[in-house]
Amino acid sequence: MKIINICGARPNFMKIAPLMAAYKSYPQIQPILVHTGQHYDEKMSDLFFRQLKIPAPDLNLEVGSASHAVQTARIMEKFEPIVLEHKPDYVLVVGDVNSTIACALVASKLGVRVIHVKAGLRSFDRTMPEEINRILTDSISDLLFVSERSGIENLRREGVPEDRMFFVGNVMIDTLMSHIETARTLDVLTAYRLEPRGFGLVTMHRPANVDAPEKFRSILQALGQISQTIPLLFAIHPRTRKNIETFGLGDILTRYPGIRLVEPFGYLEFLNLMSNAAVVLTDSGGMQEETTILGTPCLTLRENTERPATISHGTNRLVMPDGAAILKAWQELQNSPPCTSLKPDLWDGRAAGRIVKYIVEHFEKR
Numbered sequence: 001m002k003i004i005n006i007c008g009a010r011p012n013f014m015k016i017a018p019l020m021a022a023y024k025s026y027p028q029i030q031p032i033l034v035h036t037g038q039h040y041d042e043k044m045s046d047l048f049f050r051q052l053k054i055p056a057p058d059l060n061l062e063v064g065s066a067s068h069a070v071q072t073a074r075i076m077e078k079f080e081p082i083v084l085e086h087k088p089d090y091v092l093v094v095g096d097v098n099s100t101i102a103c104a105l106v107a108s109k110l111g112v113r114v115i116h117v118k119a120g121l122r123s124f125d126r127t128m129p130e131e132i133n134r135i136l137t138d139s140i141s142d143l144l145f146v147s148e149r150s151g152i153e154n155l156r157r158e159g160v161p162e163d164r165m166f167f168v169g170n171v172m173i174d175t176l177m178s179h180i181e182t183a184r185t186l187d188v189l190t191a192y193r194l195e196p197r198g199f200g201l202v203t204m205h206r207p208a209n210v211d212a213p214e215k216f217r218s219i220l221q222a223l224g225q226i227s228q229t230i231p232l233l234f235a236i237h238p239r240t241r242k243n244i245e246t247f248g249l250g251d252i253l254t255r256y257p258g259i260r261l262v263e264p265f266g267y268l269e270f271l272n273l274m275s276n277a278a279v280v281l282t283d284s285g286g287m288q289e290e291t292t293i294l295g296t297p298c299l300t301l302r303e304n305t306e307r308p309a310t311i312s313h314g315t316n317r318l319v320m321p322d323g324a325a326i327l328k329a330w331q332e333l334q335n336s337p338p339c340t341s342l343k344p345d346l347w348d349g350r351a352a353g354r355i356v357k358y359i360v361e362h363f364e365k366r
């Protein structure tokens with residue numbers, strides 16, 4: 001039984017790691033790992049392979065950065081001959097990045113069954129490139145593995161047959177649970193002169209926030225004001241750093257030395273920081289989930305989320321990404337009782353094992 005597994009961008013690596021580990025319990029499975037090369041910097045890719053002990057990819061398509069159309073097309077062009085050569089029983093894709101839809105589309109057109117892990121999530125905001133990737137990938141997937149109950153409702157609404165969808169929990173949390181102890185033994189705070197629960201952790205990379213100069217300026221100004229109360233460690237994504245330079249926003253950072261711009265961290269260092277932070281301010285999808293399990297308050301600088309369980313069962317709060325709303329949310333948070341998290345169903349560290357078991361059963365029934 002041959003499964004080609006796809007990863008391409010940073011958030012894919014935490015999802016693929018527990019699946020590659022779970023395959024080891026099934027000698028009948030021959031997994032092939034393909035890295036599309038969507039992310040390629042040491043700190044956006046290789047470091048994660050080492051820390052999460054993901055086996056080296058069998059193939060790297062080395063597509064690199066480009067516009068959405070060009071990147072997606074390049075992945076498709078390079079992936080098609082691989083499917084033709086290896087004739088897999090399944091192609092497994094994770095998440096919602098361009099690599100996800102590109103490889104799902106190639107497999108589906110060649111008549112190979114597609115497995116989607118983290119299916120069913122919907123922000124209902126079609127201006128997000130990821131939402132388009134999610135809807136399209138789910139519509140051509142044969143096995144859809146869902147991480148939170150809202151995903152099952154979304155897929156039903158879209159007419160996905162019941163026997164294709166499986167509520168299995170969250171592979172991101174598998175990875176978190178198997179690494180949190182190691183992460184906690186690291187000393188990340190001293191180098192930045194930070195105290196546990198005495199700093200905020202910031203990340204931002206969504207085009208909606210960082211590609212619009214005025215909006216980005218207003219967000220940075222609010223962060224500057226918050227940094228006068230509490231130091232902010234801003235782990236900066238390459239596209240965000242580029243835009244600070246392009247839009248000439250460096251003056252805000254000079255004015256507010258409490259915002260400390262730092263390079264992206266490895267998974268373990270970042271987990272340590274998330275678990276020690278007083279607050280996380282982000283537009284990331286995965287961090288909404290991780291802070292929910294860590295019990296760290298999370299202000300998500302977005303108008304919507306495809307992960308509503310992180311609000312109903314977690315520590316997450318949506319905040320309109322503009323200066324005034326961010327400051328108001330920060331004030332409210334300071335006056336709120338400590339966050340308590342109920343933990344969403346099946347976020348128990350065992351999702352990958354369930355997924356692989358279902359795949360094996362599906363294969364045997366064919």
Ligand code: UD1
Nearest residue numbers: 009010011038039040041044065097098129130205238239
């Ligand atoms: C991609 C995903 C997004 C995910 C994010 C996590 C899509 C549509 N978007 O967005 O869902 O949340 O990854 O990071 O797939 N760059 C580098 N080095 C790298 C990778 C990128 O410098 O290793 C720079 C390049 O200038 C590139 C830009 O970052 O143009 C954006 O990279 P890209 O993969 O196109 O999108 P992300 O914003 O990272």
